[in-house]
Amino acid sequence: MELPVAENKTGATMELPASENKTAREPDQRPASPQPQADSSGFKFLTIIAVLFLTVNSADVAYRSRHDPPRLSFVVFAYSDLMMLLFYLKKMERLPLEGRERLKFPVWALSTALILAFSWRVAEVMPPVLAVVVWLLSGSVAVGGFYGLFIYRETEDGGVVDHAYSPPKKYEISPEEKV
Template sequence: MDRANDTQWLPALGLAFLTYNSAAAVYRSIDEPWAVAFVVVAYVDLLLLFWCLRKFERCFEAGSAADRPRLKAAVWCLATLLTLMFSYKVAVIMPLPVAVMVWSMAATVCLGGFWALFLCEEPSSRSDTK
């Protein structure tokens, strides 16, 4: 039996889980517009990030380099937005020294992602070993 076919339902299950939890969070926070906006923006951001990552993977599979720079930029922007949104939510409830540490880690992750996506050289040939 092919293992790849056995796990094709996992992304759909993950998306269903994300959708259910987002809907439940919106329902619980319906009287708080900022909380609803946060959940909706985070949900849409994640959907767009997954979509862009899949397109980016297909660029590598097809050997197409035309869309890679735009997709890299989109992936970095979406991931950075998500990182900053959640860092803000955490930092607000923490004492100042911990909040500084949270923002420092968020900045490190965002800058590290920028470095990895834009400043590192891409390998000339991709070797997939399974």
């Protein structure tokens, strides 16, 4: 039996033992890779755990803030808004691309309301200058989300409609420009 020979970087050769159990394959034949499973039970389990944790934590905070109406209303609002947002996102995920258009507004409105509620709570404890920064950032996220969901449109070939400042869809360098 003849052993295969391998060369290293210095040019020295060494013999490699061949395994008796391996079968010879043609270069273009590869073993079939396992197909990814469509079962998302692991993600479903993690989602249930996360929602359960959020529910227990929110109930605990609501119980502890039962004598502080502003804090209690914030906790109830944030929890209910987040649950509705998750519901709409899951519903949107299951729909085909054509059916998602009607759910864009509720998703944007719920996420914007959540951003503004958290900004309100954070801006309360910040110095006035930083509170302005927090409100500007949350406003830019809300406006950017509105732009991304409702104004920004792409054509079928990947280009952007009605934007003169959009990048070209393909920029290829000629061989002369590469030099």
